[in-house]
Amino acid sequence: MSNAPVIVAVDGSEHSLRALEWARAEAELHRTGLVVAHVLPDHAQLYAGRRASLHDRGAPEETADPVHDWLRATLGGGPGLPGGIRYEALEGSVPEALRVIGAEARMLVMGSRGRGGFKALLLGSSSRAVTATAPCPVVVVPHADRSAGTDASGESAGRVVLGLHAAETPDDVLVHAFTEAAVRGTTVQVVSAYAVPPAPALVVDAPFAVIPPEGLADEGDGVPAEREMLRAQTRRLEPYRARYPDVPVEQAAVPGDAAGRLVMASASAALVVVGRHHPRRTAMALQIGSVAHAVLHHAHGPVAVVPTLHDDD
Template sequence: MSHGVVVGIDGSAQSAAAAGWAAREAGRRGLGLRMVHVAGTEFDALERDLGGDTVVPEPVAAIRDRVTAALPGLEVSFEICPGYPAQTLAAVGGRAELLVLGSRGLGGFTGLLVGSVGLRAAARAACPVVLVRAGEDGLGEPSADVVVGVAGDRPCDAVLEFAFRHAAGTGSALRVVESRTTSHGPYATEAPVDQRQIRESLAAAEQLHLRDALSRWREKYPAVRAEAEVCAWSPARALVEASRSASLVVLGRRTPERRVTAPRLGTVTQSVLHHAHGPVAVVPHD
């Protein structure tokens, strides 16, 4: 059985939403769903094994049974893994097409919606990671647009591929958002000319450039209605605002050439993960 989509569940409302989102995505892609509950360290697991059969926590079993009952045709497996949650989930999802987690915060910070497990797993996993908020019933049908953030003159192929593929599979429109600002403000110039005219001219040129960069993806996914947007807000603000009406926000995470530093997320990605109004996908790329 193929375990193309992995979802971590811990019994929380956030992981319940993640399980529903992952199940729908697995069914849409024709893949199996692997549900994983991380139950502690290897020492804890050994103690449980010596004491008899491992007991599945009731909230975790309820999520598993709900997904299985809602999608009886979906191939589903369930397992309890020892280890630390972030590292274990990233490792289990290493060969999967997708890892889905609940964006569970630890409390104490107003507006911060992602806990340390989600952030660490998103920074470590070799596959795309989707973080889902509580209250988003993944078993429903998506209707809103997909938003993808791009930067630079050469948008990342892996990120655009994921975004276009997801939009095509869900029948959603795609908004490709790029932020263009400078230290002196958006499209600033030192010349004593009409600043508004300069801004509008540069924005139009950047939008045309972005449209050209998207041309081959439009050819590959002709059914996807993709719109290019160049805005003068900061990248994080632009994507958080766009997430208000989005079914998914897609971001990239650059992987280091050598494992000489601890894996981490960029400041824009972290800000969007904490403040987005819906699910966020983090796609690793070179």
């Protein structure tokens, strides 16, 4: 998949414009092509089906596609699209059409809400469905009301933040995070949660500690469960430190659920990377894990939800 394109789903809305700008910058980082995909509305699909079934040669071959016109105007205003960018008009339901085209993608990029969404919704139904079923990593770019510390394209110069369960997160999730950090020349900050809570005074608004591996000696005042989690992180990260020697790594362990810390970190992060399914769920499960669900709904910057792409065994 080294030459696979970045695919971005658009519908002409402000939310999809943010996704388009982020995806275009991402394609440039990876030096690959950009495919801009639009799932045609029902009326256009019905027209095409009626024309085909009736063999009506007198009807126009194509209906107007205002999203294609919007895309040309957005990317330069000329009759065609810039080099390296291709437009695809898709038919079918949004989740299914994007699931199919996602099979050829390096990643699929979407806005957090589409044109038809209610303003009060934190995450649109299409974005939620696609993140649960796509065969490739899905990056959801939040709308402007939720963005913090990012420029107009949704990018940030910050680190890549990885939500890691040392024993269960699939290797594909780690590879995605380290690859994204490598192309940006930035740090991977690894956040894991441990089950045993510290004293209440340490829980309330306590910033998580970032500890280098050399700081994990047996002595010290750290919470035992925290230190054991950091050791488990270190063991899990060893092959990735070797594979990506130029990518700095920071480690953090937090009590309870990691989702809140990942949301906090998203405000200054270039990207937050989480896995999609809990490993005990079946491959066809339609729900994403609780951490991914919470981060998608509340993150202030782009979130990559990565499925299991290979058998780690």
